[in-house]
Amino acid sequence: MEKIVSLCRRRGFIFPSSEIYGGLSSCWDYGPLGVELKQNIKQAWWRAVVQERDDMVGLDTSILMHPQVWEASGHIKGFSDPLVECKSCHLRWRSDELEGDRCPSCDGELTEPRMFNLMFKTFMGPVEEATSVVYLRPETAQGIFVNFDNVLNTTRKRLPFGIAQIGKAFRNEITTGNFIFRTREFEQMEIEFFVKPETDKKWLDYWIEQRLNFYVNLGIKRENLRLRQHGAEELAHYARECYDINYLFPMGWAELEGIANRGDFDLVQHASSSGKSLTYFDEETKQQIVPYIIEPSAGVDRSFLAFLCDAYDEQPDNDETRVLLHLHPDLAPVKVAVLPLSRRENLVAFAKELYADLRQCWMVQYDDAQSIGRRYRRQDEIGTPFCVTIDFQSLEDNQVTIRDRDSMNQIRVPIAELRNTLQAKLEGEDLFVLPPGGMIWKEG
Ligand code: GAP
Numbered sequence: 001m002e003k004i005v006s007l008c009r010r011r012g013f014i015f016p017s018s019e020i021y022g023g024l025s026s027c028w029d030y031g032p033l034g035v036e037l038k039q040n041i042k043q044a045w046w047r048a049v050v051q052e053r054d055d056m057v058g059l060d061t062s063i064l065m066h067p068q069v070w071e072a073s074g075h076i077k078g079f080s081d082p083l084v085e086c087k088s089c090h091l092r093w094r095s096d097e098l099e100g101d102r103c104p105s106c107d108g109e110l111t112e113p114r115m116f117n118l119m120f121k122t123f124m125g126p127v128e129e130a131t132s133v134v135y136l137r138p139e140t141a142q143g144i145f146v147n148f149d150n151v152l153n154t155t156r157k158r159l160p161f162g163i164a165q166i167g168k169a170f171r172n173e174i175t176t177g178n179f180i181f182r183t184r185e186f187e188q189m190e191i192e193f194f195v196k197p198e199t200d201k202k203w204l205d206y207w208i209e210q211r212l213n214f215y216v217n218l219g220i221k222r223e224n225l226r227l228r229q230h231g232a233e234e235l236a237h238y239a240r241e242c243y244d245i246n247y248l249f250p251m252g253w254a255e256l257e258g259i260a261n262r263g264d265f266d267l268v269q270h271a272s273s274s275g276k277s278l279t280y281f282d283e284e285t286k287q288q289i290v291p292y293i294i295e296p297s298a299g300v301d302r303s304f305l306a307f308l309c310d311a312y313d314e315q316p317d318n319d320e321t322r323v324l325l326h327l328h329p330d331l332a333p334v335k336v337a338v339l340p341l342s343r344r345e346n347l348v349a350f351a352k353e354l355y356a357d358l359r360q361c362w363m364v365q366y367d368d369a370q371s372i373g374r375r376y377r378r379q380d381e382i383g384t385p386f387c388v389t390i391d392f393q394s395l396e397d398n399q400v401t402i403r404d405r406d407s408m409n410q411i412r413v414p415i416a417e418l419r420n421t422l423q424a425k426l427e428g429e430d431l432f433v434l435p436p437g438g439m440i441w442k443e444g
Contacts (some may be wrong), residue, residue: 001250004308005179011382026176026183033382036333036363041303042166044330045189048214049164056162057155061143064134069142072273075119078237082113083174094174118171136170144192145266148278159291162193178251180301187300194291203294204261208243211257211296219328220310224248238265247306256306257298264290307331325383326406329426335362336422337379341391343368351390380405401441404431410441
């Protein structure tokens with residue numbers, strides 16, 4: 001984990017929040033490369049679960065919601081963890097995560113556990129009084145449930161169908177840590193998939209498989225993913241059945257995504273609390289039914305950490321170490337780097353023109369500082385799949401080389417073919433499938 005944290009800082013993926021003031025515990029800022037990677041993860045998810053499906057639509061609901069939402073959802077009553085405090089050093093712990101019954105920091109005696117609600121409270125409007133209390137949402141899901149009827153009426157979707165949302169969630173976690181793994185402000189990617197009650201098992205299995213495939217298709221090694229079923233005693237208050245997709249993080253196996261069968265709990269609760277009907281008219285049986293909900297709920301930040309950990313690699317490089325990120329091209333923050341072999345004026349002008357052209361298609365970096373070897377290493381370290389090198393011969397034959405990050409193999413292609421060739425390679429075509437006029441390139 002130390003290596004990942006250090007890379008994130010060094011290369012501008014993630015910084016401690018409010019660092020010039022000493023930071024704020026468990027809060028992190030995504031830097032120039034981090035914001036690109038995070039954006040790409042969200043885009044890949046949205047593409048897989050909304051854009052490429054005809055049974056899903058998206059939503060973007062507000063973080064602050066009517067306080068009654070949290071009464072009905074059970075969060076005010078039940079969204080709590082057992083908290084204990086050390087009588088000597090006064091550190092606080094989640095008692096269900098402790099191994100013994102003494103303080104892990106100073107071995108002091110602990111208080112009896114008391115339930116601590118994880119929702120952040122704030123006040124709506126200029127008066128701080130009980131009637132103006134609102135909560136920062138602890139999950140994005142509730143924004144979907146309360147819009148079930150709106151979506152049904154405006155999209156005319158029929159069961160089974162789903163609603164997807166990406167957004168911030170907040171939990172006043174008792175213990176945080178492991179970098180961005182557990183924080184108090186984080187982002188979720190949630191699907192609420194509405195099904196006929198008798199088909200819930202089938203759809204739960206279906207979504208487990210879909211979600212495992214999502215991570216594997218984006219490069220996570222299958223052996224680093226595991227499915228874990230929740231025991232009856234650990235099920236959330238709304239869940240009938242739940243599976244975690246666990247990832248082998250540097251600190252051990254831990255939850256990356258949860259996939260739950262929420263049954264009809266949420267729609268029944270909100271219908272009874274709001275007095276509005278949240279049912280669905282089943283054309284087959286000619287009856288009003290309350291759909292069941294299958295919920296695959298993923299964390300953006302945890303996915304970010306999992307993708308980084310899985311992509312991280314070190315290879316011997318003479319006396320040094322070559323650090324590289326084998327990020328899937330869809331996720332890589334920078335897709336292509338443009339590198340003129342030297343800073344000679346005519347070469348730089350040529351390279352900058354190419355850079356301006358390629359930037360219209362992808363995030364591209366231009367770099368002409370230090371040796372070409374060092375520049376390749378800099379790009380490897382941030383996971384750039386391809387480097388385009390412009391040399392003196394390029395000025396004469398209008399050809400450039402493309403270097404592949406993982407194999408370090410190179411091909412040489414006419415500039416007229418460059419955009420299409422890069423596009424094909426970014427989509428997974430083998431490097432040695434050559435465009436017209438292209439050739440395999442051996443340096444020297
Ligand atoms: N709506 C269901 C729900 O929120 P959850 O298992 O509590 O379920 C879903 O959360 C996902 O959100 C988790 O699998 C994890 O990826 C992410 N998540 C939850 N709490 C988090 C935290 N404190 N920090 C970072 N990510 C978190």
